[in-house]
Amino acid sequence: MEKAEMGKTLLEIRNLRVSVDGKQILKGLSLSVRPGQVHAIMGPNGSGKSTLAHVLSGREGYDVTGGEISYCGKDLLALKAEDRAREGIFLAFQYPVEIPGVNNMYFLRTAVNAVRSHRGEAELDAMDFLSFAKAKMEKLGMNKNLTSRSVNEGFSGGEKKRNEVFQMSVLEPKLAILDETDSGLDIDALKTVAEGVNALRAPDRAFLVITHYQRLLDYIVPDVVHVLAGGQIVKSGDKNLALELEERGYEWVDRGETEAGKGRVQG
Amino acid sequence: MIASVQNKTLFSDAFRSGRALLPGEPWLQALRDSAIGCFEERGLPTRKDEEWRYLDLKTLGKTRYGTPAGKPEISESFAREHFLGGTLARFCFVDGKYDASLSDVDELPAGVELLSVAEAMNKNEVQLKEALEASDVDFRHPFVALNTAFLQDGYVLCLKKDVQLEKPVQILFLGSEASENCAEHSRHFLFLAEGAKAEVLECYVSPKAGNFLNNVVTEVALEKAAQLSLYRVQAEGGGCSHLNYSKVSVGESAHFESKVFSFGAGTSRNEIETELSGAHAVCSLEGLYIGGGDQCLDNRTVIDHRVADGKSREFYKGILGGNARGSFSGKILVEAGAQRTDSEQNNRNLLLSDDAEADSKPQLEIYADDVKCSHGATVGQLDADQIFYLRARGIGEGQARSLLTAAFAMDLVESVANADIREFLERHVNQKLAQEVGR
Numbered sequence: 001m002e003k004a005e006m007g008k009t010l011l012e013i014r015n016l017r018v019s020v021d022g023k024q025i026l027k028g029l030s031l032s033v034r035p036g037q038v039h040a041i042m043g044p045n046g047s048g049k050s051t052l053a054h055v056l057s058g059r060e061g062y063d064v065t066g067g068e069i070s071y072c073g074k075d076l077l078a079l080k081a082e083d084r085a086r087e088g089i090f091l092a093f094q095y096p097v098e099i100p101g102v103n104n105m106y107f108l109r110t111a112v113n114a115v116r117s118h119r120g121e122a123e124l125d126a127m128d129f130l131s132f133a134k135a136k137m138e139k140l141g142m143n144k145n146l147t148s149r150s151v152n153e154g155f156s157g158g159e160k161k162r163n164e165v166f167q168m169s170v171l172e173p174k175l176a177i178l179d180e181t182d183s184g185l186d187i188d189a190l191k192t193v194a195e196g197v198n199a200l201r202a203p204d205r206a207f208l209v210i211t212h213y214q215r216l217l218d219y220i221v222p223d224v225v226h227v228l229a230g231g232q233i234v235k236s237g238d239k240n241l242a243l244e245l246e247e248r249g250y251e252w253v254d255r256g257e258t259e260a261g262k263g264r265v266q267g
Numbered sequence: 268m269i270a271s272v273q274n275k276t277l278f279s280d281a282f283r284s285g286r287a288l289l290p291g292e293p294w295l296q297a298l299r300d301s302a303i304g305c306f307e308e309r310g311l312p313t314r315k316d317e318e319w320r321y322l323d324l325k326t327l328g329k330t331r332y333g334t335p336a337g338k339p340e341i342s343e344s345f346a347r348e349h350f351l352g353g354t355l356a357r358f359c360f361v362d363g364k365y366d367a368s369l370s371d372v373d374e375l376p377a378g379v380e381l382l383s384v385a386e387a388m389n390k391n392e393v394q395l396k397e398a399l400e401a402s403d404v405d406f407r408h409p410f411v412a413l414n415t416a417f418l419q420d421g422y423v424l425c426l427k428k429d430v431q432l433e434k435p436v437q438i439l440f441l442g443s444e445a446s447e448n449c450a451e452h453s454r455h456f457l458f459l460a461e462g463a464k465a466e467v468l469e470c471y472v473s474p475k476a477g478n479f480l481n482n483v484v485t486e487v488a489l490e491k492a493a494q495l496s497l498y499r500v501q502a503e504g505g506g507c508s509h510l511n512y513s514k515v516s517v518g519e520s521a522h523f524e525s526k527v528f529s530f531g532a533g534t535s536r537n538e539i540e541t542e543l544s545g546a547h548a549v550c551s552l553e554g555l556y557i558g559g560g561d562q563c564l565d566n567r568t569v570i571d572h573r574v575a576d577g578k579s580r581e582f583y584k585g586i587l588g589g590n591a592r593g594s595f596s597g598k599i600l601v602e603a604g605a606q607r608t609d610s611e612q613n614n615r616n617l618l619l620s621d622d623a624e625a626d627s628k629p630q631l632e633i634y635a636d637d638v639k640c641s642h643g644a645t646v647g648q649l650d651a652d653q654i655f656y657l658r659a660r661g662i663g664e665g666q667a668r669s670l671l672t673a674a675f676a677m678d679l680v681e682s683v684a685n686a687d688i689r690e691f692l693e694r695h696v697n698q699k700l701a702q703e704v705g706r
Contacts (some may be wrong), residue, residue: 057659085661097656101674110670111660118661150674151656167660 006095010035010072010206011056017066017188018048025051027231028067033175040217042242043228049210050094052228053179056208057091058084071175074224085111086118088174092164092218099151104163105133107151108170115171136169140196158189165196172249176200177208182216194219214246227253277305277331280650281450282416285334290388290419294396300667302415305406312409321594321626322536322565327508332450332480335362336415339443343369345474346441353687355434356381361441363451364420365480369439378430378660384421384435384454395423403514404484410510414484421454421483426463426493435466435688437440442473442481442503450480455484459493459521469689472531476504481532485513489521491545496524498589500695504532505560509535519545526679527554528692529564530699536565542572543577543605554583555679555696558591558623559703569598572605572635581612588619588703596628603634612642617675619668619704639667669704677699 018026025048033039035123043049055062058081069076076084099107113123124132137144140234142162152160159182161181167174178197182190197220209220217225217239225241226233227250235241235253245253282303289299310318311328339362346369350357358381361371365383372381387395399415406412422438440453459465471481481503489495501509509532517523527537541550556564564587570579585593595614616625627644649671657667676696683689 059655059659079662080664081655081658082661082667085659091659093656093659097652099653099656099671100404101675102670107657107660107662107670111657111662114661114663114666121269171660230331 003191008034009070011208012070013067014069015067016055016064016069016185018051019063019065020051020061024065024205025231026055029228029232031226031233033206033208035174035198035206036203037224038209038220038222039199040211040222040242041208041228042211042214042225042245045212047228048231049212049228050179053091053177053208053210054096056084056177057081057089068083082114085119085171090168090173090176092168092176092178093163094183096152096155096160096164098153098155100153102151104149104151105130105147108133108167111167112170120231133170137166138167139199140166141192157184158186158192161185161189161193162196165193165200169196169200174204175206175208177210179210180212182211182213190216191219214242217242231254276695277328278311278413279303281332283301288334289417290385292392295388295399295418298399299416299418302406302412304410305414306412309407309409313446318567318596319591321563321596322487323534323563323592324508327480330448330478330480331536333448334547335364335443335446335449335451339364339445341441341443342474346439349439349441349470349472350467351435351437351470351687351691353434353685354437355432355436357439358383358422359439359441360420360422360453362443362446362449363440363453365422369441376430376432378427379432380423380425381436382423384423384456385419387423391423395637398486400635402486403516404486404512408512411512414454414482414512417450417452417482418454419452421456423456424465424467425456425458426460426465428460429462430460431462431464432466432489433687438467438469440469440471440481442471442477442479442507444475444477446473446479447477448479448602450482452482453484455483455485457487457495457497459489459495461491461493463490464494466498466688468498468500468691470500471503471509472500473503473507476506478506479508481509481511483506483509483511485511487513487515487523488519489515489523491519492521493518494522494524497526498683498692499525499527499537500692501527501529501537502695502699504531505533505562507532511535511537513539515517515539515541515550516547517541517543517548517550520544520547520630521549523550525550525552526683527566528695529554529556529566530695533561534563536567538567540569541571541579542573543579544573546574547576547578548574549578551580552583553581553679554595555586555676556583556593557585557676557696557699557703558593559589560591561589562591564591564593566595568596569600570610572601572608572610574601575606575608577605578609579611581610582679583614584679585614585616585625586619586672586700586703587616587623587625590620590622592624592626594626594628594631595644597642598630598632599633599640601631601633601638601640605635606637608635608638608640610638610640614644615675616646617651617672618646619672655684669700672704673697673700
């Protein structure tokens with residue numbers, strides 16, 4: 001295909017087929033993301049949105065039965081979850097996990113140092129890390145007491161999502177995947193989280209924003225919008241596609257499923 | 268049955284042949300004879316005894332234990348590694364015998380008596396005789412009977428009325444190489460008079476993995492409003508069998524806190540029987556047992572709510588890898604008059620391998636009608652979602668596992684108020700986890 005473009009591609013998914021417990025969820029999904037872009041993946045419940053997020057992040061329990069994923073020119077599927085993270089993939093969880101007994105800052109420092117030593121950089125000591133992290137926290141307007149607590153333990157829904165964005169800002173990924181980050185957030189929390197994400201937009205960083213609703217995309221404005229239905233991307237377009245979807249509902253694209261894949265857009 | 272008779276003979280033979288060398292006046296010798304008689308009636312327990320079903324006493328039953336002979340060899344540096352900082356006093360025992368050169372009792376204030384049982388046999392014989400003869404411990408317990416029959420040393424800590432210690436007391440038990448195939452029977456007494464307060468850290472260690480028996484019996488009596496925090500680190504080498512039995516009486520408004528950390532010894536049993544004998548008495552029994560290899564770690568507790576308005580809290584946690592087996596059995600007895608008893612029991616176990624085993628046996632007997640008693644027990648593995656969450660942030664799987672395992676263990680340590688003790692415990696937990704979980 002567009003060979004000239006290949007060098008610039010950060011993530012290239014070709015004809016990905018994934019099944020869970022013998023049930024086919026993704027049925028030939030293709031997607032191409034370049035650095036600096038924000039791609040939104042929208043779709044009805046059960047369309048395979050979260051499966052895509054989990055497969056990209058390396059979660060076990062998903063059988064890739066066909067297709068390939070290339071990330072920075074590497075075979076992503078050959079990498080373990082931790083190595084994907086070290087190579088710059090970040091998944092903001094739909095349901096961030098509570099880890100009682102593990103301090104939030106200790107956890108993050110361990111993560112940052114795992115990434116740094118993977119890159120051959122010197123590890124940060126506790127003091128250096130603290131000042132580095134505090135600067136990030138101020139930028140995000142995060143409550144300081146989140147540092148002294150255990151990872152996500154007893155956090156409100158908004159605090160958990162904000163903690164995800166905080167982690168993202170500290171880990172400085174190349175590809176950030178936001179898995180239904182808007183779920184369970186009121187409008188104020190949604191705005192704060194979106195501001196945090198927007199502040200991280202950069203020419204060398206791409207976002208994959210997975211969402212059921214168009215609402216989030218009012219705040220995180222995407223370059224490309226894809227509609228995922230029945231395990232495939234059935235329609236792609238610019239940000240106006242999201243608005244159209246909101247208006248006409250998902251049945252509108254479901255009906256057009258026969259034309260699947262043809263509408264792939266170069267962003 | 269044959270095995271039981273045989274191992275009974277091993278201990279009886281050792282007693283008869285060594286009796287002349289055991290210290291003490293005729294009254295003590297008579298007590299020894301009576302104790303060995305009780306032991307011989309029943310012999311060593313077997314897995315068929317309900318209260319002993321989780322404990323594997325095979326090695327113990329096959330060994331002809333002697334008495335440590337010759338000069339114990341313990342390096343001072345090894346001893347020093349286990350010194351607790353910021354103590355009021357340190358009392359050391361090497362191979363079960365008090366060692367003055369490693370001890371430090373200069374700072375003890377007035378109103379505190381800390382002495383070895385051997386010393387008490389000479390200096391305070393009358394009190395010791397009273398204590399032993401009035402003793403509440405039951406010779407039907409085979410290891411209590413053996414402990415009494417072979418009794419040689421141990422420590423006595425007495426606090427007079429309203430004496431409150433500001434710093435902890437450490438009691439350190441070191442097993443040297445000379446203890447190979449030997450048995451150490453230590454007896455401890457802790458008496459706190461009204462309003463007294465103390466913190467005690469007992470630590471049992473040995474540099475080598477040789478086979479020896481550490482058989483410890485402790486009696487604790489807390490008078491009105493007395494407070495005792497008793498921490499125990501049991502971390503001998505793998506060849507050791509460690510049996511530890513405590514009988515605790517908690518008086519009116521008194522507070523007994525116990526934290527047992529059992530990490531060492533191939534076979535261990537930590538047993539605490541607590542009586543809340545005065546109104547508003549409180550006890551908190553906590554334990555952390557971490558085992559790997561073929562270790563067998565048994566914990567048994569009894570809390571007897573005898574009178575009204577008592578409160579008990581119990582929290583035991585186990586981390587088991589390899590072929591290790593850990594068990595917890597906790598009996599809560601609420602007697603008919605013990606109204607408004609408030610009792611909670613919880614046992615949680617983390618299995619790190621497919622071959623590890625955890626057994627949990629809560630046992631509640633309630634004869635009063637206005638009580639609040641809860642209990643819970645879990646056996647599980649590390650949470651897959653938590654492991655993935657850490658890996659998704661770049662933390663390797665091995666490190667994720669050790670982080671989560673340490674988190675499971677550490678809340679028992681973090682609740683320790685004294686920073687020196689907390690750091691001491693943390694170091695031991697981390698060492699043990701590094702062995703069993705690795706990186």
